[in-house]
Amino acid sequence: MTDASVLSQVRTLPTSPGVYILRDGEGEVIYVGKAKQLRTRVRSYFGSSRSLEPRMRALSQQVATIDHVVTRSEAEALLLEATLIKRHQPTYNIRLKDDKRYPYLKVDVESPWPRVTITRRVEDDGARYFGPYASAGSVRRTLDVVKKLFPWRSCTKTITGTDPRPCLDYYIKRCIAPCTGYCTDDEYRDVIRQTVLFLEGRSSEVVAQLRGQMSGAAEALQFERAARIRDQIESIERVTGERRQMATTTALDADVFALAREGDEACVQVFFARGTVVADTDSFTLDGAGEAADAAVIGAFLAQYYESATYVPRTVLLSTEPADRGELVAALRERRGGAVEVSVPARGERRRLVETAEENARQALSMHHARWLADRDKTEQALSLLAEELDLPARPQRIECYDVSTIQGTNTVASMVVFEDGLARPQHYRRFRIRTVAGQDDFASMREVIERRFRHLASADAVAMRGAGQRPARPGAAAAGEGAPWDAVPDLVIIDGGRGQLGAALDLLRDLGLGSIPVCGLAKREEEIYVADLAEPIRLPRTSEALYLVQRVRDEAHRFAVTYHRSLRGRSQTRSALDSIPGVGPKRKRALLRRFGTVRGVREASVDEIAATVGFTRRLAESVKRSL
Numbered sequence: 001m002t003d004a005s006v007l008s009q010v011r012t013l014p015t016s017p018g019v020y021i022l023r024d025g026e027g028e029v030i031y032v033g034k035a036k037q038l039r040t041r042v043r044s045y046f047g048s049s050r051s052l053e054p055r056m057r058a059l060s061q062q063v064a065t066i067d068h069v070v071t072r073s074e075a076e077a078l079l080l081e082a083t084l085i086k087r088h089q090p091t092y093n094i095r096l097k098d099d100k101r102y103p104y105l106k107v108d109v110e111s112p113w114p115r116v117t118i119t120r121r122v123e124d125d126g127a128r129y130f131g132p133y134a135s136a137g138s139v140r141r142t143l144d145v146v147k148k149l150f151p152w153r154s155c156t157k158t159i160t161g162t163d164p165r166p167c168l169d170y171y172i173k174r175c176i177a178p179c180t181g182y183c184t185d186d187e188y189r190d191v192i193r194q195t196v197l198f199l200e201g202r203s204s205e206v207v208a209q210l211r212g213q214m215s216g217a218a219e220a221l222q223f224e225r226a227a228r229i230r231d232q233i234e235s236i237e238r239v240t241g242e243r244r245q246m247a248t249t250t251a252l253d254a255d256v257f258a259l260a261r262e263g264d265e266a267c268v269q270v271f272f273a274r275g276t277v278v279a280d281t282d283s284f285t286l287d288g289a290g291e292a293a294d295a296a297v298i299g300a301f302l303a304q305y306y307e308s309a310t311y312v313p314r315t316v317l318l319s320t321e322p323a324d325r326g327e328l329v330a331a332l333r334e335r336r337g338g339a340v341e342v343s344v345p346a347r348g349e350r351r352r353l354v355e356t357a358e359e360n361a362r363q364a365l366s367m368h369h370a371r372w373l374a375d376r377d378k379t380e381q382a383l384s385l386l387a388e389e390l391d392l393p394a395r396p397q398r399i400e401c402y403d404v405s406t407i408q409g410t411n412t413v414a415s416m417v418v419f420e421d422g423l424a425r426p427q428h429y430r431r432f433r434i435r436t437v438a439g440q441d442d443f444a445s446m447r448e449v450i451e452r453r454f455r456h457l458a459s460a461d462a463v464a465m466r467g468a469g470q471r472p473a474r475p476g477a478a479a480a481g482e483g484a485p486w487d488a489v490p491d492l493v494i495i496d497g498g499r500g501q502l503g504a505a506l507d508l509l510r511d512l513g514l515g516s517i518p519v520c521g522l523a524k525r526e527e528e529i530y531v532a533d534l535a536e537p538i539r540l541p542r543t544s545e546a547l548y549l550v551q552r553v554r555d556e557a558h559r560f561a562v563t564y565h566r567s568l569r570g571r572s573q574t575r576s577a578l579d580s581i582p583g584v585g586p587k588r589k590r591a592l593l594r595r596f597g598t599v600r601g602v603r604e605a606s607v608d609e610i611a612a613t614v615g616f617t618r619r620l621a622e623s624v625k626r627s628l
Contacts, residue, residue, distance in 0.1 A: 007046060009066045013039040019080045021067040021088075022059070029088040031059055034077040034327075038068055053291055059092045075330035082307035085300075094266075094288045094300040103139040104131030104310065105146075107196055112185075113159045113178055114192045116146060122310060129310040130199045138282055142199075149235055150195045151176045152188070173228065198236070200311075201274025207233055250349070251275050254315035258357035259298050260365045261289060265543065267368065268301050269361035271353065273317075278353075283364040299323035303331070312336035318344050319354050319361075366555075379422035382545035386492075389538060389546055390531060392518055396491035397421055401553045402453075402505070403496035404434075404445045405561035412437060414449040415561035418490075419553050428488075431564045443504040446495065450508045456486035457514060490517060496554050498523040499530050506532055522554050578602070581627045588615045592624075603628040 015037045022031040035041030045060045071077040085093045106119045110126040118139050122129050133139035153175050161181035169175035176183040194206045210233050217226035256271035266289040272280045289297050299322035312335045321344050322328055332340040345351040383395040399419045406412035418428035437444045495501045502521030509515055521530040528537035540547040578589045591614050596602045610621035
């Protein structure tokens with residue numbers, strides 16, 4: 001039952017637009033929201049609990065105090081909400097991860113001799129700011145690129161132009177030495193202008209300016225200066241050329257956002273399209289997404305991102321329609337001081353750009369998990385937690401995972417990948433061509449793979465040793481690359497699939513007398529783990545270290561199997577009728593095709609013509625004619 005004091009606070013709220021702040025009994029901010037009508041919106045949290053999603057139901061039970069701020073419009077409320085979320089980091093809000101204050105690049109253009117620096121505070125001081133960047137690493141990489149391309153000063157000394165000699169930066173072409181008077185004020189200002197244009201994504205304008213300067217220097221017979229400018233142009237084109245694969249035929253001034261989600265975590269990839277190329281990219285991770293819809297997640301991200309962004313483009317392209325789109329567009333127009341288009345493209349170059357951003361978002365989220373697991377302490381925790389959740393006798397030091405890959409029963413293959421102490425062991429990976437199964441039968445294919453892998457252990461002493469609590473000897477470093485590691489006994493076998501694939505593997509292992517080896521199946525759709533003795537699957541928390549680990553192992557097995565399947569499929573598509581003729585190998589096949597052009601040409605040739613081909617006898621020529 002909601003406390004009467006909370007309901008009385010709700011009744012006193014105004015009906016105007018604004019932002020509401022919900023606090024718990026200790027005064028901590030637990031949620032910040034915006035509303036067109038404050039009283040109506042906040043009252044909805046304290047009505048029938050059946051109309052609320054579980055997260056909001058839990059929130060409403062913790063509220064003790066309600067504060068509010070009235071705004072002039074919903075757009076103003078949207079930006080204020082984003083500011084308060086970033087300041088308080090409320091538990092129940094979707095929020096940018098670790099957002100203490102995102103870093104920016106600052107160009108102090110008001111200074112007599114400007115520099116480019118990193119800052120976490122945007123001030124109204126006449127300087128140019130670029131960002132926000134997702135992390136200190138992102139902004140430092142950008143600063144490093146800019147410093148290599150444009151020779152502005154990085155020192156903090158007072159510039160008098162009378163120093164006896166320049167520092168090392170001058171000799172490695174990282175500064176044009178205003179300290180010694182080697183450049184004029186206008187020349188230095190040109191460098192800063194070019195830096196700003198580059199950071200804005202207008203590298204083509206920078207190159208055009210530099211080409212003009214290079215031509216002028218050459219005409220004035222200043223060949224050394226012309227050569228330096230030429231080298232600078234090549235460096236800029238090399239840096240920007242890395243992004244030409246994401247170019248467009250029509251010029252754009254757009255920010256492109258794509259969302260990827262996994263459990264409670266979400267990642268947003270950003271492409272900054274300027275002109276006909278993507279000038280820069282970055283990715284941001286979010287906390288608190290939980291069960292919120294994609295529209296709410298992307299909407300919350302955009303509000304927080306543009307609340308602190310130093311530039312709003314003409315166009316914003318999205319992978320998902322955001323919640324409160326009208327308020328978002330109004331807020332962006334106000335920040336930009338002009339029209340802003342917000343759209344989810346359905347076709348054409350813009351759609352392809354969004355799809356590329358989506359793929360990058362998925363990869364960024366996957367890399368986030370991989371980096372997380374690369375931490376030794378977290379890997380140890382993951383292994384311990386996995387042993388606990390699956391009721392294993394000890395931490396699984398050796399994990400083997402199996403996956404089957406096929407398309408409509410053709411070129412069916414399987415993979416075996418191995419992780420030891422949470423780390424991949426590629427030298428122990430193995431791949432299989434399915435021999436005994438006709439058509440598409442994943443269960444039978446899995447049985448064949450498990451039988452071929454574990455028959456080596458069926459009568460080995462390794463199992464007895466395992467039962468006695470000893471680990472069998474594994475192939476050492478000298479033998480790791482020679483032959484399959486069949487004598488190693490896994491502590492856990494993961495099958496990519498649900499209960500059916502698990503059952504096929506368990507039956508085969510029991511038949512081989514290896515039923516003591518722990519086996520589980522990982523179903524991809526809901527990421528549920530199936531084990532032999534439980535009727536219901538195990539559902540690990542979406543942020544569980546153990547789930548990250550088994551997902552990584554499963555994904556690696558899938559990648560290895562799909563790569564092999566594609567290789568075989570590509571080979572089968574390039575086979576011809578000549579490949580099945582006894583006595584005709586690659587060299588003779590090339591000789592025939594070189595002479596007759598195609599298989600049809602060989603078919604229409606006479607026996608004498610074929611026999612006259614290099615490497616052929618009359619008897620072999622007759623065999624070719626019969627076969628074709």
